[in-house]
Amino acid sequence: MPKQATRVDAVIVGAGFAGLYMLHRLRGLGLSAIVLEAGEDVGGTWYWNRYPGARCDVESMQYSYSFDEALQQDWRWSERYATQPEILRYANHVADRFDLRRDIRFDARVSAARYDEAASLWHLMLQDGSSVTARFCIMATGCLSSAKRPEIPGLDDFRGPAYHTGHWPHDPVDFTGLRVGVIGTGSSAIQSIPVIAAQAAQVTVFQRTPNFSVPAHNRPIDEAYERSWKDDYAARRRHARTLRTGIDYPLNPLSALEVSAEDRERQYETSWAAGGTAFMAAFSDLLRDEDANATARDFVHRQIRRIVQDPKTADLLCPTNHPIGTKRICVDTDYYATFNRPNVRLVDLRATPIDRITEHGLRTTTEDFSFDALVLATGFDAMTGALLAIDIAGRGGVTLRDAWADGPVSYLGLMVAGFPNLFTITGPGSPSVLSNMMVSIEQHVDWIADALAAMRARGATSIEAAPDAQDDWVRQVAEVGASTLYPRANSWYMGVNVPGKPQVFMPYVGGVGTYREICDDIAARGYAGFRLT
Ligand code: N01
Numbered sequence: 001m002p003k004q005a006t007r008v009d010a011v012i013v014g015a016g017f018a019g020l021y022m023l024h025r026l027r028g029l030g031l032s033a034i035v036l037e038a039g040e041d042v043g044g045t046w047y048w049n050r051y052p053g054a055r056c057d058v059e060s061m062q063y064s065y066s067f068d069e070a071l072q073q074d075w076r077w078s079e080r081y082a083t084q085p086e087i088l089r090y091a092n093h094v095a096d097r098f099d100l101r102r103d104i105r106f107d108a109r110v111s112a113a114r115y116d117e118a119a120s121l122w123h124l125m126l127q128d129g130s131s132v133t134a135r136f137c138i139m140a141t142g143c144l145s146s147a148k149r150p151e152i153p154g155l156d157d158f159r160g161p162a163y164h165t166g167h168w169p170h171d172p173v174d175f176t177g178l179r180v181g182v183i184g185t186g187s188s189a190i191q192s193i194p195v196i197a198a199q200a201a202q203v204t205v206f207q208r209t210p211n212f213s214v215p216a217h218n219r220p221i222d223e224a225y226e227r228s229w230k231d232d233y234a235a236r237r238r239h240a241r242t243l244r245t246g247i248d249y250p251l252n253p254l255s256a257l258e259v260s261a262e263d264r265e266r267q268y269e270t271s272w273a274a275g276g277t278a279f280m281a282a283f284s285d286l287l288r289d290e291d292a293n294a295t296a297r298d299f300v301h302r303q304i305r306r307i308v309q310d311p312k313t314a315d316l317l318c319p320t321n322h323p324i325g326t327k328r329i330c331v332d333t334d335y336y337a338t339f340n341r342p343n344v345r346l347v348d349l350r351a352t353p354i355d356r357i358t359e360h361g362l363r364t365t366t367e368d369f370s371f372d373a374l375v376l377a378t379g380f381d382a383m384t385g386a387l388l389a390i391d392i393a394g395r396g397g398v399t400l401r402d403a404w405a406d407g408p409v410s411y412l413g414l415m416v417a418g419f420p421n422l423f424t425i426t427g428p429g430s431p432s433v434l435s436n437m438m439v440s441i442e443q444h445v446d447w448i449a450d451a452l453a454a455m456r457a458r459g460a461t462s463i464e465a466a467p468d469a470q471d472d473w474v475r476q477v478a479e480v481g482a483s484t485l486y487p488r489a490n491s492w493y494m495g496v497n498v499p500g501k502p503q504v505f506m507p508y509v510g511g512v513g514t515y516r517e518i519c520d521d522i523a524a525r526g527y528a529g530f531r532l533t
Contacts, residue, residue, distance in 0.1 A: 003129040008032045010452075011124055011134040013390070015104050016044015017091065018140035018425040018441045021065065024098050025449035029456075034132060035100075035140075036124065038109040042100075043091040044142050046084055050168035051188060051377075052195035054084035057277055057331040058436050060221065061229045062247055064090065066237040067442055071097065073230055081218045081276075081331070112391040113137055115419065120462055122421065135461065138423045138448065139387055143433050146385030150183060150378040151499060154357040162374040165192060173373075175200040181361060181369060183354075184377035185211055190330040192377065194338040201343060204369060206362075208349040209490070210319040212300050213330035217275035242513035246431070246439030249278035256283035256292035268299040280325045287484050293323040300324060307336040316348050322489035328433070382492040383428045383506045384408050394419035407495070407504030409474045411465035411529055412519055414444065420464035423448050428506040429477050433493065435512045443512075447519050451527060460532040469529025481505035 010026050012019045015037035026033040039047045056063045060077035075090060082090075095101050112125040122137040147166035149155065155162070163173060165188035180200045182189055185207040197203045229236060240248040256264055264283075271282040285292040301318045308314035317336060338344055352364040361371040381388075384404060392400040395418045403409065403416060410416050413430025414423055425444045426432035432440050455463060481487060487494060487505050495501035508515055522528050 003131070005130065006034060006132045008034045008132065008134045010034075010136040010138060011036065011122065011132045012138045012140050013110050013124070014044060014140035014142060014145075014386075015039070015042045015095075015106075016046070016140060016142055016145075017065070017438060018142070018445065019044070019104075019138075020091065020094055020098075020100055021067065021441060021445045022138055022140055022425065022448070023100050023103055024067075025445055026452075027103075029449060029453055031136075031452070033103060034134075035104040036108040036110050036126065036132065037104055037106050040106050041092070042095045042104065043088045044140075045145060046087045046091055048145070048147075048168070049166055049188070050084055050170065051163070051165040051192045051375075052173070052199075053191040053193075053333070054165075054168075054188070055081045055191060055216070055218070056087060057081065057187070057216070058247055058438070059276070060086075061226070062240060062436055063087075063438050065094065065438060065442065066233070067446075069234065072233050072237075076226070077221055079218055079220055081216050110390050113393070113422070115394045115422070117395055120420070136421045136423070136452065138425065139390075139427070140425045141386035141390075143383045143386075143426055143437075144380040146381040146389055148379050148381050148385070148498060150376060152183075152354055152357055152362075154362075157359050158357050158361070158371075158374055159359050160371060160373050162376060165189070165375065165377045166380060175373065177201050178372040179370065180204070180373050180375060181206065181371040182375040182377055184379065185209065186377060186379055187211075187328060187330045188379070189375075189377035190332045190335045192375065193344075194332070194334045196375065197338050197341055197344050203344045204347060204371070205339075205344065206347050206349055206354065206364075207316065209321060210317050211327060211330050212297075212319050212324045213332040213335050214272065214277070214279040214300070215275045216331045216333050217273070218333055240436070241439055241443070241516060244511035244513065245277075245434065246436035246512035247277070249276070249281060250274075251281045251284070253284050255285045255289070256295045257285070257289065259283075264295055265299070268296065272299070272303060276331055277329055280329060287323075287325050287486065290323065290485060293325070293485055297324045304336055307340075309340050313339050313346050316346055322491070323485040326484075326486045326489035327491040328493075379492055379497055381498045381501070382495070383433065384495070384501075385498070387424065387427070392419070392422070394422065405502070407502035408506055409470060411470040411473050412515075412522070413508060414447065414519075415463070415465040415530070417465045417467045417470045420462045429473060429508055431508050431510075431512045431515050434507045434509055439512060443516055443519070447523065450523060451530075454523070454527065455532055458532065462531075462533045463527065464531045464533075466529050466531055473529075476510075477508050478505070480508065480510045484509055 009031040010033040012035045060082040109127040124132045179202045183206045305314045352366045355363045361369040408428035410429040413427040490496040
């Protein structure tokens, strides 16, 4: 029987927060659209990342849509940092409230996308053999959605269950009474380890690189706090959109080096007590000046040594190989204190690397470990992984993989030269992962929707990034990245965690507010740098 072939004006890949809002906007333009989603329901990141302790590290009142006043007034968050189940409920609420599901096809994994130059159409092929044809193809595939299994020999030999944090089972996993090995110490590990340790008989954490983490100081949202946001929501959202990270928190304009040691310590104490990623805004130059950064690093080292009772373990937990903040800073609840528990042990993989996974656990160069379950908190093929997992071919059959052979290039992180009518929401070359994703998603979706409306008004059917405009933007992204300390870290921002991946600092670090101005200015100048035909 011939497989289903669908024809729409626009196809969106991914039903996370980007895909949902994009569908809503396209409908508003009167376009026919379909969303193709690999999962069985909406939510994207929050659909897949169901590991214990999973939360957002942006405060709930800000990690939510702003496009609909009634929605933001009606929805009530229960905690300062929402849990994954609560965020997933919110995604479901939005899908139902705006009647989005009828245009979303679930269990629909896209394997290829081909541009037909003669017809100016995109043909998407799905794993189930069906296809979708559309003039516009919008990739809402997420930046941290391609889970990365570690390259460790014998991974499939382990007889017990092995869970990747980014691909967690839907039914809760019960670790009660079990011996658990956790590989990795990034955000996912730092959130899950305290929860797993409270349940399991024994937890062994395998750490290659320690990470900086600041306390979440999570708490229920009280009504006065909720009101303080909701009374003035639209204005506060507008303000947040002008800020560097798109998150409204106190920004200290002072350099860490222009204040006395006592004042500096006081500021760090205040920021630590407030909790959250705002710690990096304690001073203005922490991500630009190595000496300023070192003062924040030393403060956090002191906190770790204060919390962790065993001095050797505390030393191991103190990051020394990258400036603080140049890997995404983690936000935790009781992470460091968890290492004071008698059932938790830290193994330093720098001293004793993993040799292989075995049937019963794993072997380092000096020791054999037995486990009932393994947790792989080993991260993602970030920013490019989900896009390159689809075999995308543009003008002249050139593949995105070839176009990005030396690292991702784009114009504004929105489009790639040679791929007409193909948009990437929060793509590499935009602030995306360095920002409040909700703010960046809404900005990209609105920009794309406005561009499609402008095209219609002038009778254009195709938009494409011009190669020289793209080259110029790639240069700007690299320059502004190089003016910071970010490239000093072996981070997933740089692609270092994936063997063979080109090492390029991928996000635009010039700030959400500045970036928005650039995008708006380009639109106002008739989409300068884009070819509309
Ligand atoms: O992944 P990661 P993540 N052998 O890449 C280790 C967002 N996020 O899922 O650093 C041994 O940060 C690896 O070690 P190393 C957030 O933006 C947000 O934790 O390469 N170890 C590292 O310790 C975050 O930054 C939230 O030496 C291996 C860890 O695995 C991003 O997602 C919550 C290894 C991977 O850490 C990714 O976080 C969760 C190997 N072969 C995630 N391979 C919130 O909103 C890898 N590792 C709070």
